[in-house]
Amino acid sequence: MVAMRKRNLKVLTFLVLLVFLTSFFLNYTHTVVTTAWFPRQMVSELSESLKKLMNYPQRPCTCAHCVGEAGVSPWFDERFNQTMQPLLTAQNALFEEDTYSWWLRLQREKQPKNLNDTIKELFQVVPGNVDPVLKKGSVGCRRCAVVGNSGNLKESQYGPQIDGHDFVLRMNRAPTTGFEADVGSKTTHHLVYPESFRELGENVSMVLVPFKTTDLQWVISATTKGTISHTYVPVPARIKVKKNKILIYHPAFIKYVFDSWLQGHGRYPSTGILSVIFSLHICDEVDLYGFGADSKGNWHHYWENNPSAGAFRKTGVHDGDFESNVTATLASINKIRIFKGR
Numbered sequence: 001m002v003a004m005r006k007r008n009l010k011v012l013t014f015l016v017l018l019v020f021l022t023s024f025f026l027n028y029t030h031t032v033v034t035t036a037w038f039p040r041q042m043v044s045e046l047s048e049s050l051k052k053l054m055n056y057p058q059r060p061c062t063c064a065h066c067v068g069e070a071g072v073s074p075w076f077d078e079r080f081n082q083t084m085q086p087l088l089t090a091q092n093a094l095f096e097e098d099t100y101s102w103w104l105r106l107q108r109e110k111q112p113k114n115l116n117d118t119i120k121e122l123f124q125v126v127p128g129n130v131d132p133v134l135k136k137g138s139v140g141c142r143r144c145a146v147v148g149n150s151g152n153l154k155e156s157q158y159g160p161q162i163d164g165h166d167f168v169l170r171m172n173r174a175p176t177t178g179f180e181a182d183v184g185s186k187t188t189h190h191l192v193y194p195e196s197f198r199e200l201g202e203n204v205s206m207v208l209v210p211f212k213t214t215d216l217q218w219v220i221s222a223t224t225k226g227t228i229s230h231t232y233v234p235v236p237a238r239i240k241v242k243k244n245k246i247l248i249y250h251p252a253f254i255k256y257v258f259d260s261w262l263q264g265h266g267r268y269p270s271t272g273i274l275s276v277i278f279s280l281h282i283c284d285e286v287d288l289y290g291f292g293a294d295s296k297g298n299w300h301h302y303w304e305n306n307p308s309a310g311a312f313r314k315t316g317v318h319d320g321d322f323e324s325n326v327t328a329t330l331a332s333i334n335k336i337r338i339f340k341g342r
Helices: 002-032 040-055 074-079 097-105 115-122 159-163 213-222 251-261 271-282 320-332
Strands: 143-147 167-171 189-192 205-208 246-248 285-289 336-339
Touching: 074 251, 097 251, 115 213, 143 159, 143 271, 167 271, 189 271, 205 213, 213 246, 251 271, 271 285, 271 320, 320 336
Parallel strands: 143 167, 143 285, 167 189, 189 205, 205 246, 285 336
Antiparallel strands: none
16 A cells, blocks of 8 residues: 555656646747747646546555445446445434334334333443444455355365454354364454354454344343343343444344345345445455355255255245345455355
């Protein structure tokens, strides 16, 4: 990045100096001799080049392919909304009515608690500000590895490659212990909901994906009194995650993924596609590992011994095929890379 800035500064300085000297000689020779030192057309062309350089749009990152760069694909530009905020904070917690109504229908809570009261209580327990780690600063190249749970990670030896990223996102019950060679050992952010929670490493940020008001209440309970131990299945009454390491995936962002990226397919997005679109908004370069079937067409988790255990693909609430088409299209336009393993 520093080298690129220095190079641009040198080019700019050279052009300014050249235009100045050329203009000087033209004016001088016009009063002394009848023949111009340089053709006036050259001065005009140099001036135009200088204007173009001054107005040249700065790339959003220094990677070979920047996720947020517009004009690469109309398909992408129609879907990607840079202004959408992936995380819920005290400052953006006011929901639009259609978003709130849609979100309430996801898991059909019979008597949901008041959302505003719940959010107010939530941010008395966990931070209500934007995570400074995820907030983009100066131009650079922030690299995300989104690690899915597919059996195609077995014997892939992707571990060191995954760990080399700035951010490593995992989801649900994905373990790393015993699988480090294939899936890596580094995790910066782990996306879960109460029913898929697993204990996390000390410095790992938990990103709660709330599909219902009870999920937000569970965070409050699990970090304080431990009164909620059952939703529609048993859930941990208490969790050991540090409160300053708990982030909340914005329900409006879930709807954005559903509307803009899935075009309404399925009942709501999976944590897999939610992780992918989340990474598009926090990183400049995105690599996917552990998505899709293995080389034999089996859909299963890499920690399972039964390769035919693929019931998770046909849950009825997610459109796995459409979500797979979205990631394949993103790869085809060089917005992400997909590593298919074995």
